[in-house]
Amino acid sequence: MDLTQLTLTEAREALLTKKCSAAELTQAFIGQMEKNRALNAYITQTPDQALEQAKAADKRLAHGNAGLMEGLPIGMKDLFCSKGIRTTSGSRMLENFVPSYESTVSHNLLSQGAVVLGKTNMDEFAMGSANITSAYGPSISPWKRTDNPAKQIVPGGSSGGSSAAVAARMCLAATGSDTGGSIRQPASFCGLVGIKPTYGLCSRWGMVAFASSLDQAGPLTHTVADSALMLQAMAGYDAKDATCANVPIPDYLKDLNAGAVKGMRIGIALEYIDRLNDEMKALFNQGVEWLRSAGATIHEVSLSTTPYALPTYYIIAPAEASSNLARYDGVRYGHRTDRGGSIDALYEHSRREGFGEEVRRRIMIGTYVLSAGYYDAYYTRAQKVRRLIKADFNRAFEEVDLILTPTTPAEAFALDERPTDPIEMYLNDIFTVTVNLAGLPAISVPAGLSGRGLPLGLQLIGPKFSEQTLFNAAKALEDSANFREKVPNHDA
Amino acid sequence: MLERSCAPLLSPYPSRQKPVIYATMMLNFRGFNFMVISQSDIEKVARLARLHLEAQEVSKAQSELMGIFNWIDQLQAIEVSGIELHNAQDIIMHERPDVVEPDTTVKAVLANAPQAQHDMFTVPKVVE
Numbered sequence: 001m002d003l004t005q006l007t008l009t010e011a012r013e014a015l016l017t018k019k020c021s022a023a024e025l026t027q028a029f030i031g032q033m034e035k036n037r038a039l040n041a042y043i044t045q046t047p048d049q050a051l052e053q054a055k056a057a058d059k060r061l062a063h064g065n066a067g068l069m070e071g072l073p074i075g076m077k078d079l080f081c082s083k084g085i086r087t088t089s090g091s092r093m094l095e096n097f098v099p100s101y102e103s104t105v106s107h108n109l110l111s112q113g114a115v116v117l118g119k120t121n122m123d124e125f126a127m128g129s130a131n132i133t134s135a136y137g138p139s140i141s142p143w144k145r146t147d148n149p150a151k152q153i154v155p156g157g158s159s160g161g162s163s164a165a166v167a168a169r170m171c172l173a174a175t176g177s178d179t180g181g182s183i184r185q186p187a188s189f190c191g192l193v194g195i196k197p198t199y200g201l202c203s204r205w206g207m208v209a210f211a212s213s214l215d216q217a218g219p220l221t222h223t224v225a226d227s228a229l230m231l232q233a234m235a236g237y238d239a240k241d242a243t244c245a246n247v248p249i250p251d252y253l254k255d256l257n258a259g260a261v262k263g264m265r266i267g268i269a270l271e272y273i274d275r276l277n278d279e280m281k282a283l284f285n286q287g288v289e290w291l292r293s294a295g296a297t298i299h300e301v302s303l304s305t306t307p308y309a310l311p312t313y314y315i316i317a318p319a320e321a322s323s324n325l326a327r328y329d330g331v332r333y334g335h336r337t338d339r340g341g342s343i344d345a346l347y348e349h350s351r352r353e354g355f356g357e358e359v360r361r362r363i364m365i366g367t368y369v370l371s372a373g374y375y376d377a378y379y380t381r382a383q384k385v386r387r388l389i390k391a392d393f394n395r396a397f398e399e400v401d402l403i404l405t406p407t408t409p410a411e412a413f414a415l416d417e418r419p420t421d422p423i424e425m426y427l428n429d430i431f432t433v434t435v436n437l438a439g440l441p442a443i444s445v446p447a448g449l450s451g452r453g454l455p456l457g458l459q460l461i462g463p464k465f466s467e468q469t470l471f472n473a474a475k476a477l478e479d480s481a482n483f484r485e486k487v488p489n490h491d492a
Numbered sequence: 493m494l495e496r497s498c499a500p501l502l503s504p505y506p507s508r509q510k511p512v513i514y515a516t517m518m519l520n521f522r523g524f525n526f527m528v529i530s531q532s533d534i535e536k537v538a539r540l541a542r543l544h545l546e547a548q549e550v551s552k553a554q555s556e557l558m559g560i561f562n563w564i565d566q567l568q569a570i571e572v573s574g575i576e577l578h579n580a581q582d583i584i585m586h587e588r589p590d591v592v593e594p595d596t597t598v599k600a601v602l603a604n605a606p607q608a609q610h611d612m613f614t615v616p617k618v619v620e
Binding site: 096097098100101200239242243245246305307308311312314315322326329330331332333334335336340341342343344345346347348349351352355360361363364365367368371377378380381382383384385387388421422423 | 529533534536537538540541542543544545553556557559560561563564565566567568570572575576577583585586588596600601603604605606607613615616617618
């Protein structure tokens, strides 16, 4: 049995029924990580620590006190602070930063018995949609285009290392973070399930911050059941995060029921779909049919503020980022320049040297929109448009239970065909950013393959704290799509 | 300026893959109202952000930011009067008791310091 072919829930079953040990499972993934170094999915690998964790997990399994994630090897996006293990957030700025504490989300996973194989690659400070702004080199998807298998395909971003690692079976699942689509888009590009939960469901304490009113942690997994299990382990109230919601976390996996789709009202927003290319339109219509056959009713809804979501996001996110990244001043931690001079020279050169081009660009945008004379015209206006976007969704959810959309406009592009215009890169997030602005949960499910053999995903959006409903409908889509049958052997 | 707005349409991004929806957004430009960001604006913003810019980088930053802001400017067309601003995610803030709790140690904090002496961070002289 090739242990790396198991899904998270299958592996959990295998461990609980003693078909394999956590040590064997971990060793199998360490081997897979070795074979696939070229994909550059990990920034820091921790095989020795992982084997120690696996040993301890095997003891707990033997004693019958297994946690939710006991003995299951996962990847951890490199913006979750890992105590004693370097945490870079994909940046030179934090190249040698070793946190003295563990983020709440990674702590939750570890205390449920998870085995952490390493810190996965990501766009620098989570700013990007293709994992090409990382200071540690791009991450490459294991997927190949049928028309040109030599092309390197991007795994999406900013959680590109996580999506590449899971798709290439270098871990069972991985954590990601989503500020404008950074879990869902890489999931869609790599044929995985990715959920961004409701804002506040997971704690942001110990996550390297990008945009504080938008960031959320979530899992990237092979299946919906895996996602349900892992989200339950990650989520939960944390007093250390003042924006964390004090709500009980349901047993998502136990209550997972595709049959609940019967009678669900699914909304389709014309503004999302009227300009899709033929391939995406066909897939979207297929998704609608699958849900209809499963017993859902389909309703048109209007989200008229949709065209304004991206520019709104590209005011608010950089503004918040410019504030969050002001802490990187070369004084207390992170990169400090060797160039001498005044304190201002210290700040200016440390930041110039430590930050990459995209990060500097977004800090400039953010600083500009918050500066005197422009604050009202940009930042205040964007926050008001944000209220309009939220109101649009609130109105839609009075008529429907969930909304179905594509996750991305198209399949993953090749590394050497990437957009050179920043705005064109930003357009990758067109279907995902609205959800972060409104603070709502959304899940991407792999639904089919493009004409060139690359994964395409469909997204379901729900009202606040509707994760169970999302998982149920996503399961119905997954059952119909039968995507797992279409995944080729990437090692071949 | 027009070259800037046409750039995405001429990019090497394969046309079959091009997200068609952005074409509509480009057409939403009010072409008569391009905003201008001057070189001194760029220098001022770089200063505020404490980001060093080489002299030759200023004009590239200027054209990039102007392109982005001309795209963002489509938000000016929306009616927003009468919208009140509440907190962004309708969060209810929970207070905690004002009690000292164990947090970290000086040693742990200074472990990541670029330069430290006498249990403090060392920096260039600030006060003249």
